[in-house]
Amino acid sequence: MKKASLSDIALRLGVSKTLVSFVLNGKAKEYRISEDICQRVMDVAKELNYSPNRIAQGLRTGNTKTIGLIIADIANPFFGKLGREIEQEAARHGYNIIFCSSDENPEKSAQQIAMLQQSQVDGFIISPPINSEEQIRTLAKGPIPFVLIDRFIPEIDCNHIVVDNFDAAYTATKHLLSLGRRQIANITLNLDLANMKDRTDGYKQALRDASIEVDENLVKVLPFSHENKDVALAINELLGNRDDLKADAILFSTSKIGIMAIECISSLGLKIPDDIAVVSFDNTDAYKICVSPVTVIGQPLKEIGKTAMDILLNEIKQPGVKVKTQKVTLKTEFIVRKSCGA
């Protein structure tokens, strides 16, 4: 059962492939094809169950209607949800998404970018791993549109969509202060990334504004490729001695850290929020059924996904046109649950 091609329709009707193409692509009026022929083309196309070959279309037109999405790990619920929003928005416009998980590894993301370029993707949506400046800079010099999400690279002028991390962390920390917490810790990732730095800066500024001196020993910086043991180490440094808890609250800079940390806190026999209050960036189902439902800073994932697609589509539809880069900063949502001791 060979799949019907456009040529089969033309042969069947004794007309040119050109004519069939014009009809099927809504150009009949423009090229003055008669109504009669149009109808016969549509009929035969339907009879043969014709559907276009997007690979052939892509080769000829230079548009594959495919976007490459590079995120840290699709299995991470934060990125899973983000990916879902992007997938949905893309589908609304007839675009496919190829998902690549970089594991926060720049070598891996560079390979993925190369592979996606070979696949002639129309654009990229990238959550850049640390130390990926060079490959993003190269991308920015090329013709393919792209937009950074979740984090950006200050020294590169390109599209990005981020949230106001400073303000979010400031708000969260101030909230903990308002609940009487004074020894507030922050567990975060390598501060070379702007979004992580902003989160920690906001936390510190809230402490300073409350005339509390920032204790650098309460700021635990994990390597980017952090695992359970890294988080456990940080928690043990803060809370290992239950007669001398170093902190009475913790702000987690990511939900991945938060989940691992809470598991660790529970196994230490500590109670949330009685012994230690917690607040975390990014909402996730896990936080709702937690030992103590977690107070979170939620990101507008739907808006991020929609905005990313809008930016790309706008550039894709005007190839070669130099468009002003869009830098979008969105608001977070502070959701108070039990874990902060409210």
Next chain:
Amino acid sequence: MKKASLSDIALRLGVSKTLVSFVLNGKAKEYRISEDICQRVMDVAKELNYSPNRIAQGLRTGNTKTIGLIIADIANPFFGKLGREIEQEAARHGYNIIFCSSDENPEKSAQQIAMLQQSQVDGFIISPPINSEEQIRTLAKGPIPFVLIDRFIPEIDCNHIVVDNFDAAYTATKHLLSLGRRQIANITLNLDLANMKDRTDGYKQALRDASIEVDENLVKVLPFSHENKDVALAINELLGNRDDLKADAILFSTSKIGIMAIECISSLGLKIPDDIAVVSFDNTDAYKICVSPVTVIGQPLKEIGKTAMDILLNEIKQPGVKVKTQKVTLKTEFIVRKSCGA
């Protein structure tokens, strides 16, 4: 900066495109290209930073090195992890994955299948929504390899990879019985799907083998498109009256149900496992930091991902050859945590 094509290399060296293609595709020996020319081709290719256009390759060869993956929802951690394993295994073989979330909607999955066929995917990996028999049957008649995962359709002879759901549910229920639980409920999805039916059958058989009569009122069947309110209704029917709890344990047939149910149980002020023990299909990070870490039936996601790709690659490498369909049933892992009252 126009991207270098294979023709550019040929022009630069004054040789044919054919020769360049042979060299770059490892066919130099076969077509007796001299060592000297080979080296010069490789040098120029490197100098021009040539990389192949996979769209052109796909059009000519009929292989796009792309697999279409259709699952319920990439934002669901179970499917997120499964997708991750598949993505990883595919990348190992140089394949891209296009992810589509069907939302358990057969109309949507039919559209996704059509779109992916237009994109000339080399194969499909599909977690079929309910009522998608017709589209799977049509796929089975076509030339493109595919494999069903997570659930299968008994009346269609095609590749599938599933776990032994009957045995898993039987074991879990027996475990609860061994802990003294007698009024064991099961919250599941529409039983028209074989995997859901097997889970409930295993649960029932364990009760019968313990000489406990199956109480159909303890089996709550949710619609496929279940939401929080559906789960809340079921939980309220079972546990709404805390002086007359209808169940002392619940087996959740999916983690999605489990998470929503636990949230509901907590808001009723009930304690897990003191008031109500719980066991759930499918491990997820959320269950580790739960009010009471959840006892789970874990699926071998890595093995599923690898097996799915193996099955597809085996068929892809011998097009047109009628291969015996592979029906794989894998073992689950029972992980005991606190929620069952152990």
Next chain:
DNA sequence: TATTTTTGCTAAATCGATTTAGTAAAAAAT
């Protein structure tokens, strides 16, 4: 020396679709 085989390449076709460049015939304008 004549014939056959091997060597080391080449041009052209192919994939399926879209775009470009064109034109015979009919209709309208002069």
Next chain:
DNA sequence: ATTTTTTACTAAATCGATTTAGCAAAAATA
């Protein structure tokens, strides 16, 4: 009656790569 414009299509080129079909010249064999 002649010239110009419009109509309703067409053939061929194009996209970038791979495959198919082929062949002149050199080397080997008879």
